[in-house]
Amino acid sequence: MLLFLLAFVLIGLLNLCYYLGFFKFAFASSEVKKTETPLPVSVIICAKNEAENLRNFLPKVLEQDHPNFEVVIINDASIDETLEVIEKFASENHRVKIVDVQNNEAFWANKKYALTLGIKKASKPFLLFTDADCRPESDQWLREMSAHFSTEKSIVLGYGGYFINSRSLLNKLIRFETLLTAIQYFSYARWGMPYMGVGRNLGYTAAEFYHQNGFATHLHIRAGDDDLFVNQAAHKRNTNICISANGITRSVPKEDLRSWFQQKRRHVSIAKHYKKKHQLLLGLFYSTQLLFWLFFLILIFTSYWQIALGMLAVRWLVQGTVFYNSGKKFGETDLFWLFPFLELFLIWAQLGIFIANLISKPTHWK
Known part of the structure; x- marks a missing residue:
């Protein structure tokens, strides 16, 4: 014994x-970062059967207090009204650009293929990624995230949390797992060993994307457009973190244990492809x-x-x-x-x- x-x-x-x-x-400062001239940003959202979420959350993206941004929305072969919803937003707001992706037999159900087309459509040099079911916590989200780019820093890791339901134990479990994961990837980044980011709130430059040849090294893996790209491209010199409360996004969590379990199975299966x-x-x-x-x-x-x-x-x-x-x-x-x-x-x-x-x-x- x-x-x-x-x-x-x-x-x-x-x-x-x-x-x-x-x-x-844990004890790092989360001060708001200010820039006199905000950087030009393309927000990229990949949407597959997300008509209702786009109606609910896209307005918060379009209402950002930022003078120079566009929103590239990718309709990834949706079978609901996603394309119609995007077209309506585009007709009412000049910032919205549409990429309509049809099913491609070689890249069927591959989000990375759809994202690549969206990135090619983007006209701004700085890219911020979020999901169709995500809502920025503040109208300063774009300013905060983009302020962490610099001449040396081409990748910015942000916090993508979930909406709070104080009466749900599953909601607390999902948010706890998300918080623990964030503590790890932010800590590793501060140690000079960035290893992942989350597509709900992630930024990198178009130049970095093309320098890495996009998702080419892991295009055959259907998931991992966010963490595998960061794992491949990020290092201590080119990565920054945004931990300001104004730089947070929140998204819709799973509502039953089975769905969350399946979601985490997908996430965990990607880790075997890390360095x-x-x-x-x-x-x-x-x-x-x-x-x-x-x-x-x-x-x-x-x-x-x-x-x-x-x-x-x-x-x-x-x-x-x-x-x-x-x-x-x-x-x-x-x-x-x-x-x-x-x-x-x-x-x-x-x-x-x-x-x-x-x-x-x-x-x-x-």
Whole structure:
């Protein structure tokens, strides 16, 4: 049993090192960044059967307080009224450009193909990406995100959260997983090792896109237009992060556990295509989380229970500090009080997702 205790302490310390490393982001300033002359921006939205979401959320994009932007909306072979809705917006607002993508047998259901056509249509050198079901939290979203571009910085990572439903436990779980993921990719970026971004709120220059030859290296993988591109192109010199409250977008979360589980299966399946060093670091983080609780459950029923509780208390103190300070940046502080429960639920959900992906491949895009 002594070996179990030593393994538990080692695993706990390894996991604690990650959370202590997240302090740099958790306590980072989230000050608003100002520019005298906003950069010219193309907002790119890929929409597949998103007629209702476009009606609800596109006006918030078009109402941005920015003097020089356009919105390129890609109708990706929709079978609902998406194209008609886009055409109506285009007839009423000169900023809207339409890209109508028909099904292509070689690229069927491949979002990257549709996005490539949208990027080629864009006339501005700075590109911001969001989804049809996303709404900017502020009319300063474009200014905030674009202000983080510079001569050296060609990639900007933003926070893409979800709408809050305080009465839904699933909503809290989804937002907690999103917050934890954001803490990781923002922290890694601050460590000089950016590894992913989310397409709900992501920016990069057209020059960077063409320099990387677009999505060519992973075009055969249906998903990963956001994180695989960042994983391929981002490094410590060309990547910036936007953590201002004005730079947030929020989107519609899944409303049932099954749909969320399937969504996360798709996301997790992409991680195996990350660079090996990122796979190793991310895998070690999740492994130490799972093993910490497995060893804790064993040791709590032994004579070492006081040591186990002590390690848990220290871990919760460090975790709580990270989650509270990070949550304040993004309006997610209500999750702080439930984080021990949400973490446990998420760990076992992730284990289930890993097992499910071993058994069968998840489907991608719509």
